[in-house]
Amino acid sequence: MTHTLHGLVIRETAVKEQDKFLTVLTAELGKISVYCHGARSVKSRHIAAAQLFCYNEFVITSRGDTYTLKEAVLQDNFYALRNSFERLALAQYVVEVLGEMTSECEDCGALLRLALNTLYALSYTDKPEAIIKAAFELRAISEEGFMPDLGVCAGCGEMAEVMYLDVMNGHLICGGCAEEVDPAAMAARGTNFILLNVGPDVLEGMRYVLRAPLGRLFSFSMNEHDLADFTVVCERYFVNHMERSFKTLEFYNSLR
Numbered sequence: 001m002t003h004t005l006h007g008l009v010i011r012e013t014a015v016k017e018q019d020k021f022l023t024v025l026t027a028e029l030g031k032i033s034v035y036c037h038g039a040r041s042v043k044s045r046h047i048a049a050a051q052l053f054c055y056n057e058f059v060i061t062s063r064g065d066t067y068t069l070k071e072a073v074l075q076d077n078f079y080a081l082r083n084s085f086e087r088l089a090l091a092q093y094v095v096e097v098l099g100e101m102t103s104e105c106e107d108c109g110a111l112l113r114l115a116l117n118t119l120y121a122l123s124y125t126d127k128p129e130a131i132i133k134a135a136f137e138l139r140a141i142s143e144e145g146f147m148p149d150l151g152v153c154a155g156c157g158e159m160a161e162v163m164y165l166d167v168m169n170g171h172l173i174c175g176g177c178a179e180e181v182d183p184a185a186m187a188a189r190g191t192n193f194i195l196l197n198v199g200p201d202v203l204e205g206m207r208y209v210l211r212a213p214l215g216r217l218f219s220f221s222m223n224e225h226d227l228a229d230f231t232v233v234c235e236r237y238f239v240n241h242m243e244r245s246f247k248t249l250e251f252y253n254s255l256r
Helices: 079-083 085-101 109-124 129-146 175-179 183-188 200-211 224-242 247-254
Strands: 002-015 019-026 030-036 055-063 066-076 149-153 163-166 171-174 195-197
Touching (some): 002 030, 002 085, 002 109, 019 109, 030 055, 079 085, 079 109, 085 247, 109 129, 129 224, 149 200, 195 224, 200 224
Antiparallel strands (some): 002 019, 002 055, 019 030, 055 066, 163 171, 163 195
16 A cells, blocks of 8 residues: 655664664654665665655555655755754654654644644744743643643632642642642652642743644743743653653753
8 A cells, every 4th residue: 555645754763784764753644664775875865855853745655564665755854953952952852752652543643743843943943942842842741631720729719829730630739728738648649749839921831832823832932030940840740741751851951
């Protein structure tokens, strides 16, 4: 069977002397592994398209669970990422996350669009990396079914001057209700209880990320203090619900 579809290369693996396996994120087929004969050869017509971060129109053939590249037309390679070591490292984190979140035969349209918008922002805009990274993390984990409830306090149903994000349960708790929580009792029940303070501007930024069209996802700004808090909250929330960290995340953070 022959398929024509668009996809983003999120991993490349060398095999044999001149071949590659490409891990490709597609909207229709989810995450698939595509065998590319001779793609490492300088004479290969696929050499430009068979690279990490390339967004291509693919023509692939399938036989059972095996996909083989027939044609690839490059749409964008986000080459400007290579101009910044930090942005390249952040892009590598983005695609590692996508590889962990996705699988074959699932609808990955939303995550693919999120990935493309994120790589575009890193490549072609001067948006701060901190905004791009945090917004990607919060939107991605929400697409996975862990969207936080950022309406009112889960305890009393009110908003207060001091609000916290209950990271484990994904909802807000006001300062008054937080004082009634016994962390020792929660720990005894095996609950990973983490409260992170979220100021008004941080909370508004998180709400914006959850409701914004993907094309406008990074179209907001914060002062330096609030942005620092925003990045901490989004990363902690993301890592907690992924239940793992990432080597690319650790490497990116080591550069800052």
